[in-house]
Amino acid sequence: MTDRVLILGGRGRIGSSVAQDIATHTQAQITITGRSPETGKAMNLPLGEQVQCVILDLAEIDRLRQAIANSDLVIHCAGPFHYRDANVLKICIEQGVNYLDVSDHRSYTSKALNYHEQAAEAGVTAIINTGIFPGISNSMVRQGIEQFDTPEKIHLSYLVSGSGGAGVTVMRTTFLGLQHSFEAWIDGKWHIVKPYSEREVVEFPPPYGRSGVYWFDMPETFTLPYAFPSVKTVITKFGSVPDFYNHMTWITAHVFPKWLMQKRSTIEFLSHVSHFMTDVTNRFSGIGVAVRSEVTGRKNNGESGVYCSSLVHENTAVISGYGTGSIAQFLLEGNLKKPGVSPVEEALPTDLFLQAMQSRGVKITHNWL
Structure with missing residues (x-):
């Protein structure tokens, strides 16, 4: 069966870059959400065949829960995360759906880490703070x-x-x-x-x-x-x-x-x-x-x-998409599994990280000082 990926807030520059990376490196069916009818317009994505867009506000809890239940992986890109609660993560744990986000603020990170035990018990891999x-x-x-x-x-x-x-x-x-x-x-x-x-x-x-x-x-x-x-x-x-x-x-x-x-x-x-x-x-x-x-x-x-x-x-924005998209790829392929809520440095092994960067043409230089 085709994997189904839900990208919340996917119309933004970061979200659309994540979608582009996943579309390039997997065969997953991608659903991008936004709050306005403009969702999907002016995005350089193969809309129609592999990527579809829907209007969805995170405040619409019933529709959000249904969208998550119909997905194999949810990627939260709807920032800024200073204002966000961890409701999306909570629903993912309830539905047994793996979760990624591009969160970039310690207040949200702290909220998400509080769900570590629940995610581990549910067998849900939730990796936070992905991107660049x-x-x-x-x-x-x-x-x-x-x-x-x-x-x-x-x-x-x-x-x-x-x-x-x-x-x-x-x-x-x-x-x-x-x-x-x-x-x-x-x-x-x-x-x-x-x-x-x-x-x-x-x-x-x-x-x-x-x-x-x-x-x-x-x-x-x-x-x-x-x-x-x-x-x-x-x-x-x-x-x-x-x-x-x-x-x-x-x-x-x-x-x-x-x-x-x-x-x-x-x-x-x-x-x-x-x-x-x-x-x-x-x-x-x-x-x-x-x-x-x-x-x-x-x-x-x-x-x-x-x-x-x-x-x-x-x-x-593009390399941010590489960071999140590559982890999504590993989760979908079954090459990465770490039940619980983890920052990326705890969840992603170095060998997989280097594989992801090499496959995307990202050169990292190393030297001893």
Whole structure:
């Protein structure tokens, strides 16, 4: 029988990239949902034969439950996840349907992880935080961790050009991430860190080179310390190209009144203005992404070292689709099974990760520092 994949919020740039990857690498029947009649329009997908679109609001619980029951795999792409409950995951567990998402905020990640035992008992594999960052970046860290007997420090840096090829939702996610300070695991203790603080210049692969990155609240900031208990420090930093976007974001995080940044109307205004601006600058900055992972630790012989992994891709949304789509492929093929709710770094073995990247033409460079 043909596998059936349900992609919630599939009309967005990330969701449609996930659908494209699954359509390319599997024979699954894909159903994309959106809230408006425009769902499916202007999407570069083979609509009709392998991909169909339906109108569905996540608030329509009965229709949502029916759609999930008729699926073999559900992929949740309806962000921003700051506002989401874990109802989709809960229904998937009740229906015995495997689950993936592209969630990118610790509040949602925490809610999802609370369902670990229920998912395990139901035999449901639920993998959260897939995509590029979090997602592929976490698997790069896992590969680095495996080079050491005692890993001690993780330093993740992300850089996105212009809009990254993503839509307004990703802009919302960025500004929502500036609202509150957050906890980071530093020197074996949880410390409060201000968003978009402590600028650091990091060497990325060409064409980016030395670029500025700042502290940013990501799910991996707290999932990686639990996945790899010997690690004493986890740093997650993010930056934009052109660099003037970084300075504008810093001002938004540190100068704008907190009460103003916590209003939805402010987030909507900033998101749409920023998306308009990146539509202009995309023409010369591109919409690519760079990820750099450094893992510091000690080998079996007691020698210390730093294992550095990095990648560059010309389209952030497309490679996000690779990250989620490849895991969907492994689940559908029966090559990946891990009942419970797990972040990607705990669920995806390195051999499968490398297989996925190779099959999609993604080159990851490695070197010892």
